[in-house]
Amino acid sequence: MADPRKGEQHANRAREMLRQGRLADAERELRAAVASDPSRGDWMLNLGWTLEAIGRQDEALQLYRQSASLLPTARDPRLAEGLMLAKLARHDEAATAFESVLKLDPKCETAASMLIRSLAMAGRHEEAETGYYLALHSIDRPATSHLEIARSLLARGDLKRAEHCFRRAIAEGPTLSGARIELARVLLLAGRGADTAVLLAEEFRRGGVPSHLALEAVRIHLATGRTAEASQILEQLARNEPSNPRLHLLLARTMRRRADLSRATRHIEIASRLASELPGLAYEAALISLARGVESNARDVLAKEFEARPLGHLAPMPDRVAPMPDRVAPMPDRVDLIEIVGALLSVGLIDQAERALHGHFGTDIRRAHSGDIEALRLGARLSLERGDLREGRARSRRLLRLDPTSMVALHNLALIAIERRDFASASGWIGRARAINPSDAGIRKLRTLLWWRRITSRLLPRH
Numbered sequence: 001m002a003d004p005r006k007g008e009q010h011a012n013r014a015r016e017m018l019r020q021g022r023l024a025d026a027e028r029e030l031r032a033a034v035a036s037d038p039s040r041g042d043w044m045l046n047l048g049w050t051l052e053a054i055g056r057q058d059e060a061l062q063l064y065r066q067s068a069s070l071l072p073t074a075r076d077p078r079l080a081e082g083l084m085l086a087k088l089a090r091h092d093e094a095a096t097a098f099e100s101v102l103k104l105d106p107k108c109e110t111a112a113s114m115l116i117r118s119l120a121m122a123g124r125h126e127e128a129e130t131g132y133y134l135a136l137h138s139i140d141r142p143a144t145s146h147l148e149i150a151r152s153l154l155a156r157g158d159l160k161r162a163e164h165c166f167r168r169a170i171a172e173g174p175t176l177s178g179a180r181i182e183l184a185r186v187l188l189l190a191g192r193g194a195d196t197a198v199l200l201a202e203e204f205r206r207g208g209v210p211s212h213l214a215l216e217a218v219r220i221h222l223a224t225g226r227t228a229e230a231s232q233i234l235e236q237l238a239r240n241e242p243s244n245p246r247l248h249l250l251l252a253r254t255m256r257r258r259a260d261l262s263r264a265t266r267h268i269e270i271a272s273r274l275a276s277e278l279p280g281l282a283y284e285a286a287l288i289s290l291a292r293g294v295e296s297n298a299r300d301v302l303a304k305e306f307e308a309r310p311l312g313h314l315a316p317m318p319d320r321v322a323p324m325p326d327r328v329a330p331m332p333d334r335v336d337l338i339e340i341v342g343a344l345l346s347v348g349l350i351d352q353a354e355r356a357l358h359g360h361f362g363t364d365i366r367r368a369h370s371g372d373i374e375a376l377r378l379g380a381r382l383s384l385e386r387g388d389l390r391e392g393r394a395r396s397r398r399l400l401r402l403d404p405t406s407m408v409a410l411h412n413l414a415l416i417a418i419e420r421r422d423f424a425s426a427s428g429w430i431g432r433a434r435a436i437n438p439s440d441a442g443i444r445k446l447r448t449l450l451w452w453r454r455i456t457s458r459l460l461p462r463h
Contacts, residue, residue, distance in 0.1 A: 006036050007032075007033045007034075007036035007037040007040065007043070008033075010029045010030065010032040010033035010036065011029070011030065011033040011043055013029045014026045014029035014030045014033065014046065014050075015046075017029060018050065023050055023053055023054050024054070026050050027047065027050050027051065027054065030043060030046055030047040030050060031047065033047075034047055039070060040070075041066070041067040041068075041069075041070030041071035041074065041077065042067070042071070044066055044067040044070065045063070045064065045067040045071075045076060045077050045080065047063055048060040048061075048062075048063030048064045048067060048077075048080060049080065051063065052080075052084065057084060057087070057088065060080075060084060061081065061084045061085070061088075064077050064078075064080045064081040064084060065077075065081055067080075068081060073104060074104075075101055075104045075105045075108060075111075078097050078098075078100045078101045078104070079097075079098075079101045079108065079110065079111055081097045082094045082095075082097030082098040082101060082111065082114060082118075083110075083114065085097055085118075086114055086118055086121075089121075091118045091119075091121040091122040092118075092122050094114070094118040095115055095118040095119050095122065095124070095127075098111045098112075098114050098115035098118060099115060102115065102134075102138075106134075106138040107138055107139055109135070109139050109142055109143075109144055109145065110144070112131065112134070112135035112138070112139060112142060112144075112145050113135070113142070113144035113145045113147065113148045114148075115128075115131045116128045116131045116132050116135070116145055116148040116149055116152065117148045117151070117152075119131060120148065120149075120151065120152035120155065125152055125155075125156060128148075128149065128152050129149065129152075131145075132145055132148075132149040141172040141173070142172070143168075143169050143172040143173025143176060144169070144173065144176070146165045146166070146168040146169035146172065146173075147165070147166070147169040147173070147176060147179055147182075149165050150162045150163075150164075150165035150166040150169060150182070150186075151182070153165060154182075154185075154186060154189075159186055159189055159190045160190075162186050163183065163186050163187065163190070166179060166182060166183040166186060167183065170183065175206075177208070177209070177210065177213065178203070178209070178210070178213040178216075180199040180200065180202055180203040181199070181200065181203055181209075181213050181216050181217050181220070183199055184196035184199045184200055184217070184220050185216065185220060187199070188220055188223055188224065188333070193220075193223060193224035194224065196220050196224060197224070197226065197229070200217045200220060200221065200229075203217065204217070204233075211237055211240070211241055211244065211247075214233055214237055215237070215244075215246055215247065215250060217233060218230045218233050218234055218250050218254075219250065219333060221233070222250065222253060222254065222257070222333070222335065223333035223334060223335050223336070224335075225335065227254050227257050227258055230254050231254050231258070234247065234250055234251050234254060238251065243274060244274075245271045245274035245275035245281075246271075246275075246278065248267045248268070248270045248271035248274065249267070249268070249271045249278060249280060249281055249284060251263075251264075251267040252264045252265075252267035252268040252271060252284055252288065253284055253336075255267060256284070256287060256288050256291055259291075261288065261291055261292055264288050264291075265288055265292070268281070268284055268288055272285070279309065280336070282301055282302075282304070282305035282308075282309075283302070283305055283336070283340050283343075285301060286298040286301040286302045286305070286343060287339055287340070287343055289301065290343050290346060290347070295346070295347055298343065298347055299347035299348065299349065302340075302343060302344055302347060302349055302352070303349055303352070306344070306349065306352045306356075310352075310355065310356070310359075337356065337360055338374050338375075338378065340356065341353050341356050341357050341378050342378060342381075344356065345378070345381055345382065345385060350382070350385050350386065353378075353382060353385075354382055354386075357375075357378055357379065357382060361375045361379070365379035365395065366379065366391070366394055366395050366398055370398060371402065373399060373402050373403055373406075376395050376396075376398055376399040376402070377399055377406075377408050377409075379395045380392050380395035380396045380399060380408070380409070380412050381408075381412070383395060384412060384415070384416070389416050389419060389420065392412060392416060393412075393413065393416045396408075396409045396412040396413050396416070397409070397413065399412075400413070405436050407433060407436065407437060407440055407442070407443070410429050410430075410432055410433040410436070410443075411433065411442050411443065411446065413425075413429045414426045414429035414430050414433065414443075414446050414450075415446060415449075417429060418446070418449055418450055418453055421453070423450060423453065423454055423457075426446075426450050427450065430443055430446055430447055430450065
């Protein structure tokens with residue numbers, strides 16, 4: 001027969017050992033307690049929690065299920081089971097466990113938000129929305145439910161609703177870690193990068209930002225051209241995590257954009273040693289090589305990397321509803337993509353540049369992105385590389401309307417005019433460019449080319 005007094009003694013000793021952090025001793029005492037009375041589901045649950053803390057997840061899961069069978073009206077064993085299944089990425093099973101929790105306690109916010117997450121991770125987004133609306137009905141301020149449905153909406157590319165739900169999550173749970181960084185990510189994807197600075201500053205003002213969230217904030221700063229802010233965060237992180245390869249990759253990118261190529265090279269070499277297959281590493285190494293003038297090496301690296309990891313559309317991917325560390329995507333931000341496409345064009349990888357550019361901006365850049373200076377600049381350059389002078393001219397004219405001082409547009413228009421033997425127009429474009437920047441090397445070369453073409457055209461036989 002069970003000896004309840006003996007079992008209680010073991011359980012009490014286990015509680016004291018847990019307070020002291022002596023997990024192995026606590027496990028021994030809890031096993032003795034359970035052995036003395038196998039009907040005590042609460043002791044079994046405590047043993048499961050202890051084994052989970054030790055790292056023996058499968059044993060812990062089995063104990064949670066046994067505890068739930070012994071305690072048919074208890075919430076905690078089913079909640080522990082669901083959380084463990086979610087940790088093991090068994091999302092459909094986790095959803096079933098969280099549903100059983102909510103039948104017992106409809107106001108359990110942890111179960112409600114984790115149900116939304118598990119359904120979304122399993123690709124069951126419509127059911128996740130149903131779970132969200134039930135949470136709104138049952139829970140007064142379901143901040144984490146807003147957060148999880150926002151992640152689901154982001155995964156489906158619904159940026160407007162995702163922004164709304166992230167803002168509600170922050171309003172109802174102002175201490176939620178990382179929510180402002182995730183909202184900033186949505187704004188960046190929506191083309192509102194300028195609005196992200198305040199959100200990121202507020203997140204760091206609150207303090208205690210985990211490193212993976214800090215690195216995501218760095219990516220957002222870099223994507224919006226705020227290299228000083230990115231550098232400040234990275235320098236602080238480097239003191240605590242000197243062996244983090246992603247940190248060194250972002251430091252290399254930041255140093256390159258600040259034209260500190262020696263430090264950029266050092267950090268990219270460290271990142272390569274720490275994690276040679278880190279997504280984005282090879283592209284960054286190639287960009288640094290180009291900045292140092294080593295074009296041949298950059299071409300080989302870019303060609304190989306593009307074959308292994310071709311660049312495409314930058315919309316949110318379906319798996320980005322995982323917790324933030326898993327959701328950091330290997331796909332580059334818009335600024336990174338523009339840099340890489342420019343590099344591909346510079347080394348003569350025209351087909352790859354075209355696939356990457358059209359994958360993000362589409363083929364009708366002049367109409368679909370008529371107000372985007374960078375897209376038009378790359379589009380015009382690509383057209384000229386392809387020999388499509390008509391489209392190159394149209395894109396360059398549009399670029400010049402947006403930026404009347406664009407040396408790129410004036411260079412393109414002068415070159416196209418020369419190729420068409422419209423020497424009067426070419427002279428006009430060159431004159432306009434020289435008025436803006438008399439020392440521009442590219443324009444000086446075009447003046448020489450114009451002079452030569454004029455001379456040779458007069459020597460050609462007339463028909």
